[in-house]
Amino acid sequence: MTTLQSIKGFKDILPGESELWQTIEEQAKTIFSDFGFREIRLPMLEKTELFARSIGEATDIVEKEMYTFQDRGGDLLTMRPEATAGIVRAYLQHKLYAQDPVHKFYTIGPMFRRERPQKGRYRQFSQINAEIFGVASPYADAQLILVLVHLMNRLGVTDAKPHINSLGCPACRPDFRTALQSFLAGVGDQLCSDCLRRRDTNPLRVLDCKVPGCKDATRNAPALADYLCAECQRHFATVGQALDDRNVAYTIDDRLVRGLDYYIRTTFEIQTSALGAQNAIAGGGRYDGLAQALGGPDIPATGFAIGLDRLAEIVGSIQRPAPPQPHLYIAALGENTRPLAFQCVSQLNTRGIRAEMGYEDKSLKSQMKRANKLGAGYVLIIGEQEIKQGAAPLRNMTSKAQIDIPVNGLADRLTAHFENTSG
Ligand code: HAM
Numbered sequence: 001m002t003t004l005q006s007i008k009g010f011k012d013i014l015p016g017e018s019e020l021w022q023t024i025e026e027q028a029k030t031i032f033s034d035f036g037f038r039e040i041r042l043p044m045l046e047k048t049e050l051f052a053r054s055i056g057e058a059t060d061i062v063e064k065e066m067y068t069f070q071d072r073g074g075d076l077l078t079m080r081p082e083a084t085a086g087i088v089r090a091y092l093q094h095k096l097y098a099q100d101p102v103h104k105f106y107t108i109g110p111m112f113r114r115e116r117p118q119k120g121r122y123r124q125f126s127q128i129n130a131e132i133f134g135v136a137s138p139y140a141d142a143q144l145i146l147v148l149v150h151l152m153n154r155l156g157v158t159d160a161k162p163h164i165n166s167l168g169c170p171a172c173r174p175d176f177r178t179a180l181q182s183f184l185a186g187v188g189d190q191l192c193s194d195c196l197r198r199r200d201t202n203p204l205r206v207l208d209c210k211v212p213g214c215k216d217a218t219r220n221a222p223a224l225a226d227y228l229c230a231e232c233q234r235h236f237a238t239v240g241q242a243l244d245d246r247n248v249a250y251t252i253d254d255r256l257v258r259g260l261d262y263y264i265r266t267t268f269e270i271q272t273s274a275l276g277a278q279n280a281i282a283g284g285g286r287y288d289g290l291a292q293a294l295g296g297p298d299i300p301a302t303g304f305a306i307g308l309d310r311l312a313e314i315v316g317s318i319q320r321p322a323p324p325q326p327h328l329y330i331a332a333l334g335e336n337t338r339p340l341a342f343q344c345v346s347q348l349n350t351r352g353i354r355a356e357m358g359y360e361d362k363s364l365k366s367q368m369k370r371a372n373k374l375g376a377g378y379v380l381i382i383g384e385q386e387i388k389q390g391a392a393p394l395r396n397m398t399s400k401a402q403i404d405i406p407v408n409g410l411a412d413r414l415t416a417h418f419e420n421t422s423g
Helices: 018-034 048-055 060-065 084-093 138-154 173-185 193-201 203-208 212-217 230-245 308-318 335-350 364-374 384-389 410-420
Strands: 045-047 067-070 076-079 103-112 124-133 161-166 264-271 280-286 301-307 328-332 355-357 378-382 391-396 402-406
Touching: 018 103, 018 124, 018 138, 018 308, 045 048, 045 084, 048 060, 048 076, 048 084, 084 103, 084 124, 084 301, 124 138, 124 308, 138 161, 138 230, 138 264, 138 280, 138 301, 161 230, 173 193, 173 203, 193 203, 230 264, 264 301, 280 308, 301 308, 328 335, 328 364, 335 355, 335 378, 335 384, 335 410, 364 378, 378 384, 384 391, 391 410, 402 410
Parallel strands: 328 355, 328 378
Antiparallel strands: 045 076, 067 076, 103 124, 124 301, 161 264, 264 280, 280 301, 378 391, 391 402
């Protein structure tokens, strides 16, 4: 019988890697708390309509990547491909704006997109999201970019740089769209089949197509920067100035369009060369119209999502948290010694001291081997003889020095020992 395998594009995070994920998540949570973000936890399943209305019907995600199904009650549901739409839905549903429109949220969890799996691209992947609601100011955009830069610095990721752009707003983008569409009409024979389709439905996306032919064809395309209205120009300049003032280096990339339709004005990504084709560790931007488009009041918002799988791959090449090693291993020799060993180990565990024991009836040699394999700092050897004599040897596995510990009140004596030797 063949063993069952996980689904293509869905991966397991095993011990060894999971500690790395925990390190990243803990750093992110600390930074979020310092910057005033609070956690929101949301369902992974939402009504399909939510994503179609927010991410956009003519995006790759909605057109071809969502895991959508009809449940037994006939509702059309989708495994969330991203978190922003759900956060807006919750913010509106619970009228969180009623007392104070300003909220800063973060959430961490899995997303689902049926993309072609490759390194850095999975069908279930995790994101760390941060969103600021109720602030139209460019300083909110700048703050999000600073949070990302700060997290990358804390994690030692040096090869990561913000790329920023402005996509304009409903006042100025339509003119650009028209100009771009008439430019694209003249280069149709050089565009890939996706871009030929996008030319009509979502022409801005043609600008960040990675296919070399499309890049060449759009080299002389009109530039968004030339079409920004005064308000968008001022907004974008302030984001840049705020980053300059904090000495954050960034690249202005007027082709940074992003794959979701809700953005207006600022968009940004943290890019790296460490991941090959999947060069974005994080992406985000401003989405002022989304709350209103989903039936709520007109509330500005801006946010980002980090690809946790990608970030973990990069951080893993820089640092690997050591697996936790036990302070103590109790080599229990003979069945009669096991009740005492078990009592002692469980007492130490509840006191926060990592202790392990030999559960099976194995020789001293094989238990010592296991203690070594686990990297135990100390080994306590308890045989029936030791119980009779009332003392058991405790061996320091590094120095090999050995002392006798009275068996009476064993857990307390070991606790005192570890406190005195600080582990
Ligand atoms: P996104 O650019 O689609 O934006 O995703 C953000 C990040 O998630 C990407 O930069 C990448 O690191 C990671 N990511 C996306 N797809 C995959 C995948 N298939 N496998 C591995 N990692 C992936 C959003 O999702 C927006 N909701 C971000 C946002 C929040 N904008 C405003 N607020």
